[in-house]
Amino acid sequence: MPFGLRRDVLRPAGTPRADRVTYVELFFDLVYVFALTQLSSYLYQHQDPLGAVEGAIMVVALWWSWVATTWVTNWLDPVKLPVRGAVIALAFVALVMSISISDAFGERAWVFAIAYVVLQLGRTGFIVYATWRHDRHAARDFSRVLAWTAAGSVLWIVGALLPLPAQLPFWAMALGLEVLGALLGFPLPMMGPMDMGRWDLSGAHIAERSSLFVLIALGEGLLVTGFAFVDLDITPETATAMVLAFASAAAMWWIYFDHGERVGAEAMEGSDSPGRLARTAYTFVHLLVIGGIVLASVGDKELLGHPEDQSASAVVTVLGGPVLFLAGTLVFRRLLERRWPTAQVAGLLGLVAVAAVSGVLTPLAVGAASTVVLAVVAAMETVDRVRQGRRAGG
Numbered sequence: 131m132p133f134g135l136r137r138d139v140l141r142p143a144g145t146p147r148a149d150r151v152t153y154v155e156l157f158f159d160l161v162y163v164f165a166l167t168q169l170s171s172y173l174y175q176h177q178d179p180l181g182a183v184e185g186a187i188m189v190v191a192l193w194w195s196w197v198a199t200t201w202v203t204n205w206l207d208p209v210k211l212p213v214r215g216a217v218i219a220l221a222f223v224a225l226v227m228s229i230s231i232s233d234a235f236g237e238r239a240w241v242f243a244i245a246y247v248v249l250q251l252g253r254t255g256f257i258v259y260a261t262w263r264h265d266r267h268a269a270r271d272f273s274r275v276l277a278w279t280a281a282g283s284v285l286w287i288v289g290a291l292l293p294l295p296a297q298l299p300f301w302a303m304a305l306g307l308e309v310l311g312a313l314l315g316f317p318l319p320m321m322g323p324m325d326m327g328r329w330d331l332s333g334a335h336i337a338e339r340s341s342l343f344v345l346i347a348l349g350e351g352l353l354v355t356g357f358a359f360v361d362l363d364i365t366p367e368t369a370t371a372m373v374l375a376f377a378s379a380a381a382m383w384w385i386y387f388d389h390g391e392r393v394g395a396e397a398m399e400g401s402d403s404p405g406r407l408a409r410t411a412y413t414f415v416h417l418l419v420i421g422g423i424v425l426a427s428v429g430d431k432e433l434l435g436h437p438e439d440q441s442a443s444a445v446v447t448v449l450g451g452p453v454l455f456l457a458g459t460l461v462f463r464r465l466l467e468r469r470w471p472t473a474q475v476a477g478l479l480g481l482v483a484v485a486a487v488s489g490v491l492t493p494l495a496v497g498a499a500s501t502v503v504l505a506v507v508a509a510m511e512t513v514d515r516v517r518q519g520r521r522a523g524g
Contacts, residue, residue, distance in 0.1 A: 132263070133259070133262055134259060134260075134261075134262030134264075135212060135259055135260045135263065136263065137210070138263075138264045139206050139210040139212055139260050139264075140205060140207060140260075140261065140264055141207040142207065143330075147207060147209065148332050148335075149332045149338075150335070151338050151342065152209060154208045154214050154217050154218065155200075156342070157218070157221060158199065158220065158221045158224070159196075159343065159346055160221075161221050161224045161225045161228060162192065162224070162228075162343070163346055163349065164228050166192070166346065166347055166424060166427075167350050167354055168228055168231040168232055169185070169188050169189065169192065169231055169424060170350065170351070170354045170424055170427045171232065171354070172184075172188065172234075173185045173425070173428045173447075174428050174431050174432070177428075177443040177446075178443070183298060184234075187298070187301055187302060187305060188231060188234065189417070189421050190305050190417065191301075191305060193416075193417050193420055194305065194308060194309075195227070195246060195249050195250065196224075196343060197340075197412065197413050197416070198250065198253065198254075199217075199220060199253055200336060200340070201336075202253055202254075202257045203217065203335075203339075204331055204335050204336055204339075205257060205261065205265075205268060206260055212260065213260070216252075216253075219252070220249060220252065220253055223245050223248050226241065227241075227242055227246055229241075230242040230245065235294055236294075239289075239290040239297060240290040242290070243286040243287055243289065243290035243301075244287070244290070246286060247283040247286050247287060250279045250282075250283065250308075251279055251283060254272055254276045254279050255276060258272045258273050258276055267328075270324075271316075271324040274315075274316035274317070274318050274321065274324055275311070275316050278307065278308065278311035278316050279311075282304040282307040282308045282311075283304075285300050285303050285304035285307065286301060286304045288300055289301045312413060312414075326403070326406050326409060328405075329403075329404065329405030331398075331405055331408055333395060333398020333404045333407075333408065334395050334398065334399060336398060336412055337391065337394045337395035337398050340412045340416050341386075341387070341391045341394075343416075343420065344386055344391075344416075344419060344420070344423070345383075347420050347423040347424060348379050348383055348423055350427060351423060351424075351426060351427030352376065352379055354430070354431060355372065355375040355376075355427065355430045355431060355434065358431050358434045359371075359434060362434060362435075367437040367438070367494060368434055368437070370437070370494060370498075371433035371434045371437055371494060372434070374433065374494075374497050375430035375433070375434075378426060378430070378452070378497075378500070378504055379426075381504035381507070382423060382452075382455055382504060384508035384512070385455075385456075385459055385504070385507055385508050385511055386419070386459060388508070388511055388512055389512075389514075389520070390459055390462060390511075393463065393466050394411060394462065394466055397411075397466040398411075407465075411462055411465050415458055415462045418454050418455075418457055418461065419454075419455055419458035419459060419462070420458075421458075422450075422451050422454030422456070422457070422458055423451065423455060424451070425447060425451035425454060426455065427451070429449070429450070430497075432444050432448060432493060433493055433497045436493060437492065438492050438493070440488075440489075440492055440493055444493045444496075445485065445488045445493075445496060448496050448497050448500060449481055449484060449485055449488070449500055452477075452481055452500045452503065452504055453481050456477045456478050456504075456507065457474075459471075460474035460475065472510065473507045473508075473510035473514060474507060476506075477506070477507035480506070481500060484500055
């Protein structure tokens with residue numbers, strides 16, 4: 131029996147469906163709202179060096195599983211029933227993975243590892259099967275991805291079976307192997323790497339999907355902060371912390387969507403090598419943006435719970451999120467526009483100045499200062515856009 135799906139489920143080129151973000155993709159994203167909420171809670175409860183390493187592994191794993199699925203739905207048409215069914219099945223596996231985040235470095239390590247492996251192998255195996263008869267080049271490229279993913283999967287499973295001191299290195303190596311494969315083009319013996327330069331992707335689709343995930347992350351932060359606020363007495367400190375959380379989220383939204391999001395979509399559409407650009411700008415650089423937003427939500431919760439209790443961990447969580455976010459948007463804009471955006475550079479310098487005097491400030495004052503910095507960056511972005519005569523995004 132010939133291998134491959136008989137029905138052609140590739141996105142139809144040259145039609146509105148080639149770029150469209152479908153509702154089943156948004157359904158898949160809903161699972162990651164819960165996943166990010168679990169991750170924020172874990173980071174808040176483990177504010178120490180070990181917790182930071184574990185949190186970094188979880189952030190990368192969640193982002194990698196989400197963004198790889200976005201690449202698959204860029205090739206395949208989610209309107210087609212086989213693809214729709216696959217995306218829903220992947221959403222269920224992602225839900226199982228999300229449920230285990232709170233104890234991923236404990237008794238549920240095997241649940242997280244198996245769910246992650248099934249998600250990665252199942253998705254990649256499906257696109258190989260779906261494209262084999264209809265786009266042999268894509269099928270062979272994703273076969274390379276499948277081989278590298280299988281190698282990393284062994285490390286995930288072995289790590290889950292070992293105690294924590296050994297689990298961390300194995301999971302870090304597993305993620306490192308997947309990232310290295312993407313950087314090198316997933317080379318195999320006697321085959322070499324794939325040529326991402328010839329990938330004809332929908333830049334508009336990838337840009338919109340990534341933007342939607344940024345919205346999900348911002349919404350998760352407000353959700354976590356809101357739930358924390360309703361469990362507290364309303365005092366001037368808690369009310370101020372709540373206002374600062376909302377203002378920070380609004381400023382980050384403004385920084386990303388007023389100008390940068392539209393620039394990303396335009397750059398993808400005009401690129402001679404959209405595959406390579408998408409890999410760098412959206413697969414790698416956006417990890418900093420998402421990580422910053424997640425850490426910012428932890429900082430917001432820290433301000434609500436301990437507005438006056440200064441500590442090194444409080445400074446790291448309150449300032450770390452905005453620093454990562456601005457660093458991510460800085461690199462993103464530099465990559466797309468070939469220039470260093472003044473607003474982000476000024477914002478990072480401002481956050482460094484706040485960190486320098488944080489020892490004499492309360493966490494609430496540090497949070498207020500970082501929020502002011504983000505608001506100034508947002509204003510500078512808009513002024514710069516207006517001077518260039520470019521239309522607003524968002």
